[in-house]
Amino acid sequence: MRALVIRHDPVTEPGLVGDRLIERGYELTLLTVVPEEQHHTPNVRFDFPDADGWDLVVSLGAPWSVYDETTVGRWIGGELALLRKAHHLGIPVLGICFGAQALTTALGGTVEAAPRPEIGWVRIDTDDPSLIPPGPWMQWHYDRCVPPPDARETARNTVCTQAFRMGNSLGVQFHPEAIPAVVRRWVEFGGAEQCARLGIDPEEPVARSRAMEPVARENAHRLVDAFLDSLD
Structure with a gap:
């Protein structure tokens, strides 16, 4: 089985989600949209592959806004088209x-600024704990x-909204893939300044991620398993 994993920047990794997909028999193809040297100027040209032929599409996080076309305008349209086609073909999508x-x-909703940022480990309210455990989950x-x-x-x-389902597509606002090394890189690539503006010690999310790693791994595996097992 072939999984297309869209990594928008070189900082983020499929992490715990990728580990579980491999254990479930998926071969991961990792696409990096924005190279490291353009992390702060991500308006690059990128040609996405066709959605047809994949068994799963995973779209990871990024430090930008989907609606900020000035920043990501050159490539976001291509990704939206890929996700839309994959969904309509019945190919599972995990965002x-x-x-x-x-x-x-891509599916007709919108994105807006949240009333306040979320950085750190947060518990959530879930209607289906077998699919979306209450966490805590890493948020950024x-x-x-x-x-x-x-x-x-x-x-x-x-x-x-922390999770939504539409057919074989599942979107989660939190980071089930997060591992301490990646959280450290988020801090190094601009996160420290964000934390400082919010009065957060930038070492706190890193230290908490180390402490939470066993629980995070278990929760990520439960989410991936339940998602895959629920597919039509």
Whole structure:
């Protein structure tokens, strides 16, 4: 089975989600959209492959906004088209954070600024703990999804929709893939300044991620397993 994993920047990795997909028999093809030298100028040219022929598409997080066309204008349209086609072909799509925001946009929803940022480990309210455990989950976002009208919200908190389902597509606002090394890189690639503006010690998310790693791995595996096992 072939899984296309869209990595928008060189900092983020499929992490715990990727590990479980491999254990479930998937061969991962990792596409990096924005190279490291253009991390702060991500308006690059990128040609996405066709959606047909994949068994699964995973869209990871990114430090930008889906609706910020000035910043990501050259390539976001191609990704939205890929996600839309994959969904309509019945190919499972898992969108994570920015990937969830791209998915909701592709399927007719919108993305807007959240009332406040979420950075750190947060518990959520879930309608289906077998699919979306309550966490806590790693969060690092400033925007939120407004899911498409036909989507079913499956988890939330006071800030935003935390998970939504539409057919074989699942979007989650949190980061089930997060491992401590990646959280460290988020801090190094601009996250420290973001934390400082919010009065957060930038070492706290890293230290908490180390402490949470066993629980995070278990929760990520449960989510991946339940998602794959629920597919039509």
